Amino acid sequence: xxxxxxxxxxxxxxxxxxxxxxxxxxxxxxxxxxxxxxxxxxxxxxxxxxxxxxxxxxxxxxxxxxxxxxxxxxxxxxxxxxxxxxxxxxxxxxxxxxxxxxxxxxxxxxxxxxxxxxxxxxxxxxxxxxxxxxxxxxxxxxxxxxxxxxxxxxxxxxxxxxxxxxxxxxxxxxxxxxxxxxxxxxxxxxxxxxxxxxxxxxxxxxxxxxxxxxxxxxxxxxxxxxxxxxxxxxxxxxxxxxxxxxxxxxxxxxxxxxxxxxxxxxxxxxxxxxxxxxxxxxxxxxxxxxxxxxxxxxxxxxxxxxxxxxxxxxxxxxxxxxxxxxxxxxxxxxxxxxxxxxxxxxxxxxxxxxxxxxxxxxxxxxxxxxxxxxxxxxxxxxxxxxxxxxxxxxxxxxxxxxxxxxxxxxxxxxxxxxxxxxxxxxxxxxxxxxxxxxxxxxxxxxxxxxxxxxxxxxxxxxxxxxxxxxxxxxxxxxx
Amino acid sequence: xxxxxxxxxxxxxxxxxxxxxxxxxxxxxxxxxxxxxxxxxxxxxxxxxxxxxxxxxxxxxxxxxxxxxxxxxxxxxxxxxxxxxxxxxxxxxxxxxxxxxxxxxxxxxxxxxxxxxxxxxxxxxxxxxxxxxxxxxxxxxxxxxxxxxxxxxxxxxxxxxxxxxxxxxxxxxxxxxxxxxxxxxxxxxxxxxxxxxxxxxxxxxxxxxxxxxxxxxxxxxxxxxxxxxxxxxxxxxxxxxxxxxxxxxxxxxxxxxxxxxxxxxxxxxxxxxxxxxxxxxxxxxxxxxxxxxxxxxxxxxxxxxxxxxxxxxxxxxxxxxxxxxxxxxxxxxxxxxxxxxxxxxxxxxxxxxxxxxxxxxxxxxxxxxxxxxxxxxxxxxxxxxxxxxxxxxxxxxxxxxxxxxxxxxxxxxxxxxxxxxxxxxxxxxxxxxxxxxxxxxxxxxxxxxxxxxxxxxxxxxxxxxxxxxxx
Numbered sequence: 001x002x003x004x005x006x007x008x009x010x011x012x013x014x015x016x017x018x019x020x021x022x023x024x025x026x027x028x029x030x031x032x033x034x035x036x037x038x039x040x041x042x043x044x045x046x047x048x049x050x051x052x053x054x055x056x057x058x059x060x061x062x063x064x065x066x067x068x069x070x071x072x073x074x075x076x077x078x079x080x081x082x083x084x085x086x087x088x089x090x091x092x093x094x095x096x097x098x099x100x101x102x103x104x105x106x107x108x109x110x111x112x113x114x115x116x117x118x119x120x121x122x123x124x125x126x127x128x129x130x131x132x133x134x135x136x137x138x139x140x141x142x143x144x145x146x147x148x149x150x151x152x153x154x155x156x157x158x159x160x161x162x163x164x165x166x167x168x169x170x171x172x173x174x175x176x177x178x179x180x181x182x183x184x185x186x187x188x189x190x191x192x193x194x195x196x197x198x199x200x201x202x203x204x205x206x207x208x209x210x211x212x213x214x215x216x217x218x219x220x221x222x223x224x225x226x227x228x229x230x231x232x233x234x235x236x237x238x239x240x241x242x243x244x245x246x247x248x249x250x251x252x253x254x255x256x257x258x259x260x261x262x263x264x265x266x267x268x269x270x271x272x273x274x275x276x277x278x279x280x281x282x283x284x285x286x287x288x289x290x291x292x293x294x295x296x297x298x299x300x301x302x303x304x305x306x307x308x309x310x311x312x313x314x315x316x317x318x319x320x321x322x323x324x325x326x327x328x329x330x331x332x333x334x335x336x337x338x339x340x341x342x343x344x345x346x347x348x349x350x351x352x353x354x355x356x357x358x359x360x361x362x363x364x365x366x367x368x369x370x371x372x373x374x375x376x377x378x379x380x381x382x383x384x385x386x387x388x389x390x391x392x393x394x395x396x397x398x399x400x401x402x403x404x405x406x407x408x409x410x411x412x413x414x415x416x417x418x419x420x421x422x423x424x425x426x427x428x429x430x431x432x433x434x435x436x437x438x439x440x441x442x443x444x445x446x447x448x449x450x451x452x453x454x455x456x457x458x459x460x461x462x463x464x465x466x467x468x469x470x471x472x473x474x475x476x477x478x479x
Numbered sequence: 480x481x482x483x484x485x486x487x488x489x490x491x492x493x494x495x496x497x498x499x500x501x502x503x504x505x506x507x508x509x510x511x512x513x514x515x516x517x518x519x520x521x522x523x524x525x526x527x528x529x530x531x532x533x534x535x536x537x538x539x540x541x542x543x544x545x546x547x548x549x550x551x552x553x554x555x556x557x558x559x560x561x562x563x564x565x566x567x568x569x570x571x572x573x574x575x576x577x578x579x580x581x582x583x584x585x586x587x588x589x590x591x592x593x594x595x596x597x598x599x600x601x602x603x604x605x606x607x608x609x610x611x612x613x614x615x616x617x618x619x620x621x622x623x624x625x626x627x628x629x630x631x632x633x634x635x636x637x638x639x640x641x642x643x644x645x646x647x648x649x650x651x652x653x654x655x656x657x658x659x660x661x662x663x664x665x666x667x668x669x670x671x672x673x674x675x676x677x678x679x680x681x682x683x684x685x686x687x688x689x690x691x692x693x694x695x696x697x698x699x700x701x702x703x704x705x706x707x708x709x710x711x712x713x714x715x716x717x718x719x720x721x722x723x724x725x726x727x728x729x730x731x732x733x734x735x736x737x738x739x740x741x742x743x744x745x746x747x748x749x750x751x752x753x754x755x756x757x758x759x760x761x762x763x764x765x766x767x768x769x770x771x772x773x774x775x776x777x778x779x780x781x782x783x784x785x786x787x788x789x790x791x792x793x794x795x796x797x798x799x800x801x802x803x804x805x806x807x808x809x810x811x812x813x814x815x816x817x818x819x820x821x822x823x824x825x826x827x828x829x830x831x832x833x834x835x836x837x838x839x840x841x842x843x844x845x846x847x848x849x850x851x852x853x854x855x856x857x858x859x860x861x862x863x864x865x866x867x868x869x870x871x872x873x874x875x876x877x878x879x880x881x882x883x884x885x886x887x888x889x890x891x892x893x894x895x896x897x898x899x900x901x902x903x904x905x906x907x908x909x910x911x912x913x914x915x916x917x918x919x920x921x922x923x924x925x926x927x928x929x930x931x932x933x934x935x936x937x938x939x940x941x942x943x944x945x946x947x948x949x950x
Contacts, residue, residue, distance in 0.1 A: 081528035089527070099528055100521055203528040210751035238530050239753050317748050321560045324571035325525045337620070341566045368562070368746035377748060 003072055003223055006168040010071035011064060013057050017071045021050035021115055024073050024167050028117060034147070036139035037161040039078045041118040042085045046073075049115045068230050069114035075171045077158050078119040079126060080214060081203040082106050089205040090122040091135040093352040094332040103203020104235040105172055105214050112230050117169075120157030124354045125323065126176050126207040129427035130416050131156025131183070133356035140413070144187055145453060149410040152183030155217065159183035159191065162217050170227045171217040176207045177311050178431025180215045181443035185405035185455025188445045190224045190472060191217040195462045196438030197242035200235025208318040209240075211311075211435060221472045224442075225249040228465065244463065252469040258292035260399045260471065262458075266297050267304040268403030268430055276449035281404045284446035284456040287478035288402075288471060298394055298401070302387045303433025308425055310387065311432035313367050313380035320364025323357065359421065388437045395461035400471055403430045405443045405455035434459045442468040444475050483639070483684050487706055489647050490639035490676040491698075494632050495658065496605065497540045498665040502629035503604045504531030504574065504753075509631075510668070515610075515624040523629035525569030530752050533558075537631035538756065540663040541581055541602045542766050544633055547657045547773055548597050550582030552763055556602070556756040561745040566621060567606040569628050575603035577747040581758075587657070588775060589649045590793060596638030605630040639676060644702035647675070651695050652797070656774045660799050673698050677705045682712075682719035689733055692726045701726040705733050777802050785814035794822045800836040801825075807843040812850045820850055824864055828871050840874045848877035857881070859888045861934040889936045892944070895928075898936075899944045902927040910949055921945065 001009075009015045025043050032038050053071055056064055064070060076082055079089035081099035083106070088094035102110065109116065121141045123133040131141050131153035141156045143149040144163040151160040155173030160183070162171045173180040175193040184191025193215045201212055216227035229250055234243040264285060269278055285295050328334040328348030335348050353361075367376040394401060406427055416424075434441040439462060443455040456475070460467045502509055505522035512518055521529035538556060545552055559577035585597035607628040611618040635654070641647045655671070658664035664671075673692050678684040687709070692701045709719050724733040772780075774796040781792035781802075796802045801821060808817045825846070829836060849866060852858045858866070858881060866877060866886075881887060889895050902924050903910055912920035921942070928941045 087528070094527060097527060100526070101528070103528060202530055205527040206752075208751075237532060239532050240751070318751065321562050321572050321746070321748060324562060324564065325527070325569070327564070327571065329566065330524060330569070331526065342564065345564055365562075365746060368748050370744045370746075373747070381749075 001168060002220070003168045003170070003226060007067075007070050007072065010053075010057070015071070017054050017057070018047065018050045020071070020167075021046050021073070024117060024169075027165070027167065028161070031161065031164050034142070035144065035160055035164060036121055036141045037157040037164070038075070038118040039088065039090060039121050039138065039157070040086050042082065042116055045082070045085055046115050046117050049110070053113060053115075064113070067113035068226065069109060069112040072114050073117045073165075073167060073169045074109050074114040074227070075117050075120050075158060075161050075169065076106065077155050077172055077174050078122050079174055079205040079207075080105060080172055081205065082116055082119065085116070085119065087119060087205065088135070088332075089125045090138055091124045091326075091353065091357065092137050092333060093135070093326045093328070093348070094205075096333060097331045099203070101203065103214075104200035104237065104241075105231040106203065108230050108233070109172070114230070120155070120161060120171065122157060122179075123154035124357050125205070125319065126154040126174065126179055127319070127356045127360055128153045129178065129182055129424060130411070132413065132416055133354060135354050135357075136352060143410050145451070146410070148412050148414075149452070150186060150413060150416060152186035152406070152410065154179040154183070155191075156183045158217050159187035159189055162189045162219055163187040169218075170223045172214060172227070172231070173217045174204060174212060174214050175435060176211045176213075177315060177435045178428040180213075180217060181405050181431055181441055181455070181457055182427065184217050184443035185445075185457075186410040186453065188448075188453035188455075189217055189219055189443075190221050190445070191215065191443045192224045192228060192465065192468065193435070193441050194228065194232070194465055195242070195440045197240050198440070198463065198465065199231050200233070200238040200241040202235050202237040202241070206318075206322040208315040209322065210318060211315055213435075213438075221444075221469060221476050222250070222253055224472075225253055225469045228469075242463075247466055249466060249469050252466040253473045254477065255470045255473070256292065257288065257471055257474045260293045260467070261397065262288055262293050262295045262471070263298035263394055263398035263401045264295055265304075265401050265403045266299045267301060270304075272426070272429075273404055273407040274409060276409060277404050277407060277454050280447040280449055280454035281402070281456045284444060284475055285402060287446075287475050290478060291474040293471070293474070295402070296398075298398065300390060300394060300401070300433070302383070302390045303437075304429060306383050307387070307432035307436060308429060310380045310383045311428070311436050312363065312425065313376050314384065314436065316360045316364030317367045317377050317380075318364070320361045320368065323353070323361055326353070328352075384436050387433065391433070391437050391439060391459075392461070399460065399464070399467050401459040403457045403459075405430060405457040409449065409452040409454065430457055438462065440465045440468055442472050444472045446475065483678075483680070485642040486680045487642050487644075488639045488676075488678045488684055489641035489644070489702060491635075491637045491641070491647060491650065492674040493635045493637075493651075493654065494672045495635070495664060496669045496671075497537050497631040497633060497663050498669060499534060499536045499540060499631055501534055501536075503534050503537050503602070503631040504629055507629065510665075513626075515622070515626060518626045519628065523569060524625055531574060531750075533753060533756065534631065537602065538581075539766055540631070540661070541600065541633050542758070542763065543661045543663055543770060544635075544658070545582030545585065545600050546763075546767060546770060547661055548582065548585035548587055548600060548635070550585030550597060550600055552758055553579050553581055553583070554758055555579065556581060556758055558750045558753045559747045560750045561603075561747060563743070563745055565606070566623055567609050567628075569607060569625060573604060573606065574750055574753070575634075576601035587650065587653055589646060589653060593646070595640045595646075595650055598636040598638055599634075600636075601634050603632050603634060604628075605632050644699050644706060647702050648699040651698055653774075655695060656797055656799075660771055660773050662771075671695055675702060675705075677702060677709070679706065679709045679713070679719070682709060685719040685721050687719065687721065688723045690723060690725050690736060693728070697726065697728050700728075700731060701733060704731060708733065771799075774799075774802070781805070781814075781818075785809050785818070787814055787818040791818040791822050794826070798836065804836070804843050804846065808846050808850065811847045812854055816854055817846075817850060820853070820863075821846070824867055828864075828867050831868075832871055834871065839871050841870050842874070845870050845874055845877060852877070852881060857887055859935060859937050861929075861938075862886050862888070865934065886933070886935060889932050895932070895936055895940065896944055896948070898928050898931045899941065899948055902931065903945065903948060913949070
């Protein structure tokens, strides 16, 4: 049943929403024992919301008519704050932190009648591409198609549950350097990372403040467009939120893509891309052409060449300051009070942060140090500007750019263990460019190879999410 | 590196709170409930997920200060994160400014006209306050109160142009006057803190930094102590080391905090949670329009327009309310007389009552009424002073009061002569003493006459009459 049909039935009181939600909770619990998609299942909140909706439906409350998500279950990446529900960004250091407020996107979901089902698992604070860099004591989510493989990251739980759920459901993910599109690709679902600032970050637990974006992950392009319609918009509590007119994304669904121009990023099909991946992405491009789009090769040197370095300099610099506040003093985990404050902070952080979090704090702190700052952090900021300029030039000619989302098929956990940190970081090579430039991008599932999904990445100019939905919808239709 | 020539070299880094209603990055009130941790929200507590939103009023206040200190204004306001771990920091970084401060290359004149360079003026957030339950050194733990966390601060850094603790005090005084004129600082409750760099010629200007001196008066005390310490130590051939010291205000001494002066690395990066704010010429122009005339302009005006002494003008201008009252009074009363009465008598009576002008109800109307009577010699200075003392307590109609209490000066010489004769007759001993050459005995008789007239006569006139009568 499509979400559209589901909402209709809920409005017509054809579905007992409380009963439905209870069933969903049971299913989530069961899936979780095997797949670890949730850090927290917010049973109490979900049932309370379901009961409220039920009451309103019985009273034939008129405003319900326009609710865009009435009764639809929404899962939320752990790093997005939900009032009174433990929100840890997958880190033990934040265990017990129940925010006093809802993130902007959660306020919007609640206003539209969406039911918050729980907090999905992720790499600690978003630091990873396979959801294996989990916090101390957390569990690794598994690929819904093959349990021995990674579901990608860092929004791994979000993508996994989106594929696995049998019930109408959409997920809220977050991307700093590719954490929406990458797991979406590994889990065979759509993932849309919007323009930086398009969706308010208020209530998002920060990784890199100039990079973080909240966006939807869903089984269909329609689901993704629907949740995007709900969460977009200006929020006064986030200074970087864009005060621009809201879009109606759903109107781009099934809209003709005739005469649209797509640029195939030449450098993204070079060495290191698995042939199975390349083949399927080209199938996707063919589908776009069949629907009337024109595809042409374009060279984009900077993002592939310098994207990773730029991203890791800026991302770790910002992250190392963002993580400084976690010291066991005001919220989250605490330890026995002993020694000076320095000793206490050190003990809390040593014990409760994972290895990758520590690695990135060290990297970021190093890049910010006097004497290195100009060579690393400042240089990275300048390269970022150049990258944006290169993309902008390309968008004068093209409506969207295309590349594989990830260069490889979802790897086995046993293979991941053998990767060096640098090889790990290479997973994001296609994705760091649009993320650093704040450009909207979408993972579109394009096929299976060796029973594993392949995703195609579409990138559009700032605030052109509509074009991505238009193109993504065309590929979905062609399949 | 500057080439110093003076015996003492002092530079100040001053932190002062801006008197806005709400904090710099959230809408919590800056004042009100004193109960700890009541004026807080997720933002000023640094809760995960919270974000800062800039208070425009604080920027305007800081811009006013930059303009008053003749600074070049940056076209963009950029905030950076200054990272260090400390329990009073809600995020373990402070939102401050780094490369490009809001204002730079400014100046402020001392009383004697000497110009002190201002290197930079920037905007930042205040940390929380720490409470040591058993004193700074003995406490086993500290308590943190976040009510102050996120209050807007400006940091003002001077060139090392000050050459004595006295000049430093004068600088602070001039600065506080500016803050007061601009109405951007709460003179009663606002906090002013300073770090000072002090060096002397004898030690070849080895730079000693004194941290965290709170309060205007403490700054001079700490500097006097430190300069003397350095001088004494060099006399004893002790080497003055480059170091960081702290000021213990209770004991009145400075003590070593850290020896080796390594520049702390705060790992500054831009705070990308905040957007860069453009400071347009239009905005600056609007703020300029709102700017009041400042103390040093007023001194100039008082001297040139009202022809009063510079010394009087400076005292009047040092306090905004007094200066404004003087301007109004001087329209109706001879400015020289007005200046004398405001800067001497009014200030004396206020000081006696431990009050500031803004705290009492007396206004220019009362002063004009009173000084008109003085100017026309309707009452004596003595009576006027007494009326002023009463006015400070609670204002009333001066003219009616004088009439009711029959306080008009005794100008009728025959009446005055009558009082003098009585006094002479009643005090023969004093008259005799005076004649023997004891000059003070005359004052005694004059005093008796003044008492008879209830101060309504001028001592000078009484003096003359008595002398004439006893010759």
